[in-house]
Amino acid sequence: MLAKLGSLNWCVHTISPGQTANTPVRRQTCLAAKPNLSFVDAGMTPEQAEALVRIWQAGAISYQTLYENLQRGELASVERTADDETKLSNLESRADPDDVAVL
Numbered sequence: 054m055l056a057k058l059g060s061l062n063w064c065v066h067t068i069s070p071g072q073t074a075n076t077p078v079r080r081q082t083c084l085a086a087k088p089n090l091s092f093v094d095a096g097m098t099p100e101q102a103e104a105l106v107r108i109w110q111a112g113a114i115s116y117q118t119l120y121e122n123l124q125r126g127e128l129a130s131v132e133r134t135a136d137d138e139t140k141l142s143n144l145e146s147r148a149d150p151d152d153v154a155v156l
Contacts, residue, residue: 097126 097105102123109119116135123129129138 095125095127097123097128102126102128 105119105122105126108114109116116139120129120135120138124131133141
């Protein structure tokens with residue numbers, strides 16, 4: 054994969070502005086390519102999640118670390134921070150069970 058990216062960077066050339074076909078001077082243009090790594094299953098098994106929560110409950114890791122690991126394991130939203138999740142959880146615990154679906 055890295056060899057392909059290096060080849061892409063090396064091969065991309067453009068004709069400088071103002072040049073004609075009679076003056077084929079070229080300059081190299083940098084190309085940035087980011088490989089798609091989502092083909093790796095980063096999901097967390099129920100057993101892994103349970104073990105992680107037990108470690109947090111034992112006080113070995115912070116809630117922030119727990120939440121970051123749950124995000125990496127695709128069990129927690131990457132759209133929310135640990136603080137946002139805590140606030141949402143506190144709102145749900147005080148809400149009427151019939152109103153929770155609205156949150």
